[in-house]
Amino acid sequence: MKKIVILAIALLLSLATAGLVRAESRTVYVYNWTEYIPEGVIERFTEETGIKVVYTTYESNEAMYAKLKVLDSTGFDVIFPSSYFVSKMGKEGMLMPIDKSKLNNFKNLDDRQLNHSFDPANRYSVPYTWGGTGILVNPEQVGPAPEKWADLWDSRFKGTLLLQDDLREVFGMALKKLGYSLNDTDPEHIREAYEDLVKLMPSVRTFNSDSPKVPFLNEEVYAGMIWNGEAHVAMEEMDSLRFVWPAEGAILWMDCLCIPAGAKNVDEAHAFIDFLLRPDVAATMVREWGYATPNKAAMALLDEATRNDPAIFPPLSVMEKSEFQNDIGEAVTVYEQYWNKLKANQ
Incomplete structure (x- = not known):
């Protein structure tokens, strides 16, 4: 009888230890843009939740x-696609519906930034x-x-320009210059944009969407297209830089938190997303x-000063x-097709 009791206790201790190991080894696999999360946030998340973050970046x-x-939509638990890719990936079954009951901080979001056409009701x-x-x-x-996109075609910028290494951004710029929508689907208009971009290529020094501020800070380029956040950081490091919202209109985007359809650590993914929705974390961003x-x-x-900074929050006129x-x-x-031709002739 005594032997049976000892074995039972040993079994219980073994199960408890296994449960403890599992609890301590919770992990979330995050796939994000380069330089796109405040310093120390991942460490704070792990410290507060015990969930390890395996962090990988893309350009x-x-x-x-x-x-x-x-x-096949596996390998990662949280990704950060832009608006038009949320729509695309949702339609293709690559995203898992968000369980808002697991997001206590969802209430912090501005209603005006929800329910956009690319993801009605923020399903994904x-x-x-x-x-x-x-x-x-x-x-x-x-x-x-x-003052406008068209000015970048001026010969004084020859050999000095940076363009984003992103086909939608680059063609969006050219389409806006021509007076079209940056979401234009007319093949003839896209061809026009391509032919205009070919004329710009002698002025292009580099394509960079990894960290486009770096070539500016290294004085490898002197003008070009850039995300406003990257520009904000660059201007803090180099006083001579200036950011301009072009007269034809900016290329707006919203980057979102999503869970791939094949995610394995779903609870951990929701916990990570909820952490990023905390007011203090979002303000730090x-x-x-x-x-x-x-x-x-x-x-x-x-x-x-930050709330009213036009480089961060575009004014209504923009x-x-x-x-x-x-x-x-x-x-x-x-x-x-046109993007590949453009890059091939770089």
Whole structure:
């Protein structure tokens, strides 16, 4: 009898130890843009929850999408696609519906930043940050700052420009210059944009969507297109840089938190998303990286100068002329054909 009791106790201790190990080894696999989370946030999340974060980065929506396609939407638990890729991936069954009952901080989001056309009722996505692509310039090197996209075609910028390494961004710029929508699906208009971009290529020094501020800070380029948050950080490090919202309108985007359909650590994914929705974390994102937040509770934590910084929060006059990127459906193949031709002749 005594032997049976000892064995039973040993079994219970073994089960308890196994449960403890499992609890201590909880992990969430995060796939995010480069330099797109405040310093120390991952460490704080692990410290408070005990969940380990395995963090990997990508340079473009296309790269993220291609990898998830190859992996059949497995391998990662949280991703950060932009608005038009949320729509695309949702339609293709690559995203898992968000369980909002597991997100205590969802209530912090501004209603005006929810229920967009790319994901009605936020079935698959939670807003993370939003912003726009405009022009960064060093007037000390190339003269007066450009006022519109069309100014970048001026010969004074020859060999000095940076373009985002992103087909939707680059073609969006050209389409806006031509007076079209950046979501245009007309093959003839896309061809026109391509031919205009060919004329711009002698001025292009590099394509960069990994960390486009770096070539500016290294003085390898003196003007070009850039996300407003990257511009904000760059201007803090180099006084001579200036950011401009182009007169034709900016390229607006919203990056979202999503869970791939094949995610294995679903509870941990929701816990990570909920942590990023905390007002203090969202406010830190604005302060450190200069991107606008959809978190209304976080806005109250920002100082007045930050809330009113036009480089972070585009003014109404800019918003009225700008567009959010949307899914362009099958027309993306036309864009890709011209994009590949453009890059091949770089």
